[in-house]
Amino acid sequence: MTAVDERAGDGVTDEARAEETLREAERSAMETVRHGLRLSPEFRHGLAGTLALAVLATLGKIIVPIAVQQVIDRGLDGGTPDVPFIRNAVLLCAVAVLLTALCGYLMNVRLYRSTESGLATLRGKGFRHVHDLSVLTQNSERRGALVSRVTGDVDQISAFMQWGGLTIIIAVGQLVVATALMAVFSWRLTLLVWVCFLPVMIVLPRFQRMVSRAYTRVREWAGDVLAAVSESVVGSAVIRAYGSEDRTAERIDRAVIGQRRAQTRAQMIIGFTFPTTEMVAAVAVAGVIVLGVHLGVAGSITQGRLIAFLFLITLFISPLQTATEVLNEAQNAIAGWRRVLGVLDTPADVADPADGVTLPRGPISVAFERVGFAYPGGPPVLHDVSVEITPGTRMAVVGETGSGKTTFAKLLTRLMDPTSGRILVDGVDLREVSFSSLRERIVMVPQDGFLFDASLADNIRFGRPSASDExxxxxxxxLGLADWLDGLPAGLDTPVGQRGESLSAGERQLVALARAYLADPDLLLLDEATSAVDPATEVRLARALDSVTRGRTAVSIAHRLSTAEAADEVLVFQHGRIVQRGPHAELVEQDGVYADLHASWASAIGS
Amino acid sequence: MSKESTESKESEESRESEKSEESKAPARSVMLQGFRVIGVAVRAEPGVFTAAVLASALYGGMTVASSWALGWATDHAVLPAFRDGGEAATGALLLAALFIVGVAVLKAAGVMGRRILAGVMQYRMQARSRREVTRQYLRLPLAWHHRHPTGQLLSNANSDVEAAWGPLAPLPMAVGVIVMLVTAAVAIVLVDPVLALVGFLIFPAIALLNLVYQRRLSPLAMRAQRLRAEVSEVAHESFDGALVVKTLGREDAEAARFQARADELRDANIAVGRVRGLFDPLLEALPTLGVLAVLLVGAARLESGSLATGDLVQVSYLFTLLAWPIRALGWVLAELPRSVVGWSRVRDVLDATGSMAYGTASLDGAGPARVTAENVRYGYDPGAPVLRDVSFRVEPGRTVAVVGPTGSGKSTLTQLLARLIDPDVGVVRIDGTDLRDVAKGGVSGAVALVLQQTFLFDDTVRGNVTLGLDVPDEKIWAALRLAQAEGFVSALRSGLDTRVGERGASLSGGQRQRLALARALVREPRLLILDDATSSVDPQVEKRILHGLREESAESTVVVVAYRMATIALADEVVYLEQGTVVDHGPHDELLARCEGYRALVTAYEREEAERADALDEVVDESFDSDEEVVA
Known part of the structure; x- marks a missing residue:
């Protein structure tokens, strides 16, 4: 129990964190639906026709009661059956049944087509918008949440449209036509039936809340089970190394048993609510018979109508029995919709300018003018940074972890915008450069060389889709990697596995580097791009980079100071400021941060 | 690299076999196998199953009884009253009402029992299988884990278990429906054999239509399910790679890739909708047509006097009641193919044999351990050994650096020393004892391995460091101090009791590594093995850690995998590996002098620097030359 409470607590803070920047306007259900329909016009496409078909389809439900009533009151009136009348009536009804079935088919197909088309578009829009959001919004903690905005949340809407939504239409239609026909037969009996069912309808929302709470518990435990099970798989080496099999087994048991209990509890609640309707229906039937006979004796209802009433009461059962589940789904769907819309409503904080400037090709000059940056709600991480990089310079950036190097890189590639000051490339404010031009000319190789689950060639081609294998x-x-390529089992066709995991961390970095190089940028930015490569390869790579960056502007964030030694100039960061700048040879002679860093590095490599 | 690529190959194979399993199989044998799977559950939970079936039978019987009650009420209360218009019917009327309500109460009890017990049975079986499967995961040797992709093992314990026991939810209802049908058949035959004929035509037709429906629907629904997973995979991958997508300006291409999948899913869902849209109204129409047929035939029978009006009402009402439950038969049958596949995958795990055998020896000796490897050979694939003929010896209290290029087998060696895996050939000994002869828990009690890939549990800092070991807080803090983790842990909101989140999500890579290190240190192991365990830690912090270890490690023998000179410099001796064999073993200085591969590897940076210095000199010379020219 405590485990769940804690988890729930964590979940709340996670969500809260996720919602800090993902806007989730507190919309009411109606507003959500209205806003959602505006964004997905496909839903309304042909809706009138679909609803008309739905009305016709639900009319099929009252054919049997009418037929029974007609047969008893007119076909059997007077003791001997009027067989020709009954035959005609039955045939007419049969035709009506087939027609309403056809209407049902057409309604279903239309509904599926319009809703699924709308949802596919919604998914696509959501996905595109997530990519438009800045790295601040899509940082790693929120990534899972963002994925579920375009998958699970939309699935929930889809599930509702396919089952719950349809059920609601049919159920409401069923109740309306049944009530209408009942009222024609006898308003007093109709009143009696509604008096019986009304209490059920009133307590239904309360049941639904109970069911929904129970399901929430089940989901929480299911999450615990997933986590516990995956620990036993992913952590198999650690578990063995520390002999903690029993401990892990206990954790799994706790989660599995907790889930089982929660599932059973949810099932019990439904198990009790479900047959209640059944019993109420029986009471209604009994009441209708008793009252109906009295009315019949008084001459205000025929026997056929009375018996038809009994058939009509069955139409009340299934809408009420499924109501809790439908309401649950509706609630989930609206919550999902609200979340998807929340993503779409979050403005892209780093946006492609409307009439963006296209930069001419050639080595790029960069100027930071009094640039400051702070993560939302955090202290400033860059203070008043001003620096100019002349075209063709190879610049190394050094500093301790947390000194602002990576922030500098993210600002230079416009993954984020500065909170103060401005950045100019070739004299143009970065915020005015069109994205396509910016991405073509400035390319960063991040430390974590993320690869897609495709072949090596496809991953490198990501940098320039038109590139041939040659x-x-x-x-x-x-890049001096021909030997490495030759050593791979299938060469360029080698699959890299999910997230590139079939390759070693160092190999992934090689691919990421090749990918960026193939893009042929005018400014290449390396963020500790070869940190996981073994020393011998790294040295070779450094040499190759030396030659391929000739004629380009290059900025490399270095973890090894040998990179700094090879660079034209070094920028030294400390506590979010540039504290030193100059060629290695000069800086190493001065007392200061750089000389200290260099001394500690030199002792580490043992020279 | 080699290991992972076999993994991905295996997962491809398993995907293929999945495909073939879906398409293959004569329907009957799948059904038979499916019933066999159900049999497993029935044998495991006979009590619950029996109770569920009894409850469902009650439900089935009472459904038929309710139509009978209505027929009785028609004949004995309603029609006489209308005919006679008298008060005489009051007694019968009340009786009818009581009868109807009584039957409904019993029916409700049946429904309640059926639903709850069916759930209990399904949840129990799921829980049982999950526990059994994960017990296997914990019991089977790491070598078995290496052969099975992570994703497959996760789905074995999750979705496969769910699929295997999927049919249990509708099963009792289906049994109850069979009872219902038999009772109904008897009831109708008793009422009128000719009307019964109509029923015997209609109900098999409904069952058959429903079976066809489920058969058509199930592959389409599975396809939609698979596409849903694929859409999610694409989104996951693309968002995980957002930095790359952004920096290379590939948002549009990614959006197109995602939209293609989303459109496929849309088409799959519409295909599902078309089938549902066709069959649902048909299944609704059939029983309605049945009632109409009953009215038609019944009228003729009434004319001949062999039927009462109440009977007609009873049979019509029965038809409307039966129309829906009869579909439950189809639900069970529809779940069977998935269940068979799921269960066979679960069985593969449960039937996997081979676990580590343990002896009785203990490694309880005091002080640092002596470690020897004798002619050790190990391969993830039998044909391609990763380590060959590896022999070396580490004296107690020594610190040994294992050095070698990527892929030379360093990590595999550390796993052998901690007995995560057993050598194919040769022996690993601690204090002369073959690790295979050590009692269960003995090796992990004496040896602590810090893995290259840090793994934290979704637990508190304390839980992650102690892993259940009873350790006083002072010792935990001491270990954290040594691992240079004291600072950030004491800054955490609840200190040692802070939860680190799934896989330590709330911590940075370097912080996670330091906790993993503390986990090893708190055990004061006799042999400490570090497999590149400080790679994400800042160089300055790493230096402090290594110096701390150096001072404290008198109690431990230390084996450390390293590239960095700083680490190697702290070792007493070096084992140099190349392509799975020990090329040289000895003090760093000696290896530097005599082993060329070693020298090339560890002095790469220095040489680079020297070369650069030379190149610089040349440039300087050149500029001097040009100066001279100018002067000249």
């Missing part, structure tokens, strides 16, 4: 091979050769 060009890719050439790029690898120029």
């Amino acid at each position: 060009e890719i091979r050439l790029a690898l050769t120029e």
